[in-house]
Amino acid sequence: MQLEIDRLKRKLRHEWQSRTLSFSDPSSNDGGDSNYRPRLRTPPSESFSYEKDSPHSRRSKNSSCKGLGNDAMSRALNQISRSPFTCRIEGGKLPRRFTQPTLTMYSGRTDLVEHVIHFNQRMVVHSRNEALMCKIFPSSLGPMAMRWSNKLGAGSIDSFKELTRAFGSRFITSSRVPRPLDSLLSMTMQEGETLKTYSDRYWEMFNEIDEDFDNVAIRTFKVGLLAEHDLRKSLTKKPVRSVRRLMDRIVELKRAKTNIRPALSFSEEDKIGTTQPHDDTLVVTLRIGGYDVKRVMVDQGSGVEIMYPDLYKGLNLKLKDLTAYNSPLISFNGKVVIPKGQIRLPVQVGLEVVEVDFIMVDAYSPYTAIVARPWFHTLGAVSSTLHLKVKYPSSD
Incomplete structure (x- = not known):
């Protein structure tokens, strides 16, 4: 669209220059002496012509600009109106009663795989209806991705798989890069940091790793704890074999600390307001x-x-x-x-x-x-x- 607009601007500028030259006729002297040349206060490069700004000229210029602009807009609308789907998809049967679920809009900057997975989850009831899946998917795209969708060739998409494949090829740079396992080795509990804060940081990093490294995760989590921490002592005394059991142990420790109540006692200050002895x-x-x-x-x-x-x-x-x-x-x-x-x-x-x-x-x-x-x-x-x-x- 931008290339088309730039081409139209160049064409319009060329036509304007041609019109300007046609208004200035150096051979006409209005019946005066051809040898007479009045001196101009304004340099030739800065001179102007009243004829150029005449109402007739402005109307001609505006009509020309409007015509060229309308042509560009028409071409853009024609491009958008062309369906990228084949006749099989366009002619597919749609459910009689369909309520479109709320979809997350893809901005072009988030992970494209997560977007497709989320779309499939929201449309899981209709996942076998390829025509519906193909026609609803563009409504989950933001402005940037929508411009890509509008430029797809007419009749180039014959299945939802082809649509998501083309989508992935265009926005491959927005894919999430998995964290390496070494990221866990650098996670340590800071002095004064609470167990909750450390756990949140650790498991957020752990979730960024795609492969299954439960045993390594348990060991690195334990090593990252402070040496005197109660949870580290508990894991050393009674090791766990799965991440689920580790999470249960963390919950148990938190619950035990929550249930600790301060000792109730009385002091001399509690006698204030009483008459002693009594x-x-x-x-x-x-x-x-x-x-x-x-x-x-x-x-x-x-x-x-x-x-x-x-x-x-x-x-x-x-x-x-x-x-x-x-x-x-x-x-x-x-x-x-x-x-x-x-x-x-x-x-x-x-x-x-x-x-x-x-x-x-x-x-x-x-x-x-x-x-x-x-x-x-x-x-x-x-x-x-x-x-x-x-x-x-x-x-x-």
Whole structure:
């Protein structure tokens, strides 16, 4: 297309020069003295003619340019309109109901093999319909590749294989070059680098190598780790035989480190706000059943959670909300108490929520409820009556 435009420009320039010469007639003197030559202020090379810029001349020039431009455009459109496919492809049967899948556009700079593979995956349902495959493939090409497609010879493509072969021949320079195996040997874990960052770098490089070198990959990954790293010690003590097992070992190590919780303890600072010495009961406020409940007693010596009438009524619970619980309980004063039933309610502390089974007893108590060992163990909490505090590991 560019060569055609340049040729038209040269032709237009030549025609313009011919027209300019025809307007200037050196033999005419308009009836004046032929020996008389007026001196011009402007050098001949810079002189101009009013006739050259006349409306008639401009109309002629514009008409000529438009004609030449239209011819070039027509030739370009004719080139585009010519189908590169044979009659067999053009006349192939297309599915009656076809919805074109979303395709990745090929820019001419990415790997051509990956583009063809991606196209085949998106069109896998219609892979046996060569006519459809050939006609849809150009719609996955960007401007650069589309210009190549428009220049294919008329009737030169008779199959999808021929189309992809021609596509590969044109854009062979955009093929991805596989990494050599030596690339893995230079991969080492940097001082202060996390295992995740090192793993991401290593496996990104490993995926660039086309051949199967699992054994070499495992050894180089291990050697690249810092000498004191836990994963290197684990791989030395118990080697793995496949990349899959290596990835599992990495996940196990990450999970083990995630599950390590800091030790919960109390210090002198935790006594701030308390009156020492004291023999007070540890009482807290918890969110039970979606409500903030005060005067909840913390008793690690008890094996069950208790709910008293004040909380039962405050939550608007009914007997039908309770499930049966027939085991009798012993109260603080040593009396036997028959429970009314049992109910499971969510107990929230901070962002932590634990489901607790409360036993409802119809007895007087200065407290609204008692939380005991089951709640502590589920939450992973510890309490200190000396410091009047409860501590628990927080996920945030």
